[in-house]
Amino acid sequence: MDAIIDVTPIYWNGFLTTLLLLLFAGVGAFVVGVLIATMRISPVPSLRVFATVYTEVLRNIPLLLVLMFTGLVLPILGVGLDYFPLAVIGLIAYTSPFVAEAIRSGFNGVAVGQAEAARSVGMGFVQTVTLVVLPQATRMVVPPLINVFIALTKNTSVAGIFFVDELFKQTGAATRDNPGSVMLVLIYAALLYLAITIPLGLIAGAIEKRVVVMK
């Protein structure tokens, strides 16, 4: 039981760092993801191709390798950033395709008749998307988007391998410092992660139910 009290300060710091990673990477990935999703449905073929290649490539690289690039290769190339912003950049790069896919799946959720109706009253691409499809898609996008952020929460742990003092890294340190109560210390860390992911999951579930009713 002493171990729990001993590790609480470093866990707390780690937990805060994890939250910060989640916040910065989440906002960044959302912005980039919206951009990629827009390119992916745009009428300009070269933008579509670029967005598709970006999505396909980044989705098929392990996160560890992406963070290895930002954490170990970029410094060699002369990028003089700290490990925290480098990890944020890596997490944004890795998460943005998933955000884009979630948004696209929301677009798929809007009935075709909606877009057809908009087109038939003479709206152009931009009008159809911004006035008719997007407002309806937003609602349906929220639950899958929250799922992406849940995944991001869990993925921040990989940044711990690359010198960011977040919760997982502190967990590793805690298990070395408390060899007698390894299991306790690990479960403690797991509960801290669940403290983020389970509320997010509940929110997603609640919104999903309301969306289903509205359909």
Add this chain to the structure above:
Amino acid sequence: MSLSVLYDAPGPKTRRRSMIASIVGVIAIVAFAYWMYVILAAPRVNAASGVTTPGMFDISRWDILADPEVWIGFGNATLNTLRMAAAAAVLAIAIGIAFSLGRTSRFAWIRIPVSVLLEFIRGIPVLLMIFFVFLVVINDSYWAGVLGLALYNGAIIGEALRAGVVSLPRGQREAGLAIGLTPMKAWTFIEFPQAFRQMLPIILAQLVVLLKDTSLAYIVAYPELARTVGDYRNFFGSRYMFTLFLVGLVIYLTLNLTLSWVARYVARRSGPRLGKALPNTPKQIGEEGTRAITLPGRGFEPPDPHR
């Protein structure tokens, strides 16, 4: 050519404009790539010490690739990655089936603990899972990776299978019970086979995720691909980091894109056609983007496989 309802088939003017846009885009990308190349190829000067090191494409940064030992090492690492992924995939599907059964059990004393366990497993990072298995359950890096990955992905596959069973028309199960099958038999012979086929695309997508996640066995020092890149960097020095990273990247991309392609091919072959008989056909994830809006919006939204 485009089937999207969001915009008209392009006329001559639009075609010309989008042609110009495409050319500008390609030029911009080529220019960017060239700029990257110049930056990478330029010799590096350390600001603090003033020491100059050769550019990234200098032969002195690539000479280790002439050593067959290095390639044998990469080959073994790839095999280790595949071995772990294969074992974990088989176990994950078995665990997934068990979870989906437990989660829908008639008996509360099975259903509730399984549900809690599922939430627990799905909510924590895979990395922590592997670490947990390594320190608490079995002190072997291979099995820690396999068990950690199998538990985590099994939980997600289990949820997918359960959603597949739920989305079946109720008449399927009722018909089974009406001809005298026990609930278990109705599940085994009627519900599960349909749900499995219907959810195959999602299960395969999850297996691609699993293959990627084998890189997380890095943490327990299993000699897979990512670990090998790291070890070689420590052995040969960080001036080879860029080279080693590129080799690792190409191998991973080849493996994952191949598996993704196979997954998509299988999904096309088995998923939609069999699904057509069902009212709630799950949507295919990752189909061609421009046709997004033309797909009908009704039906059941599968759980996100990347959760």
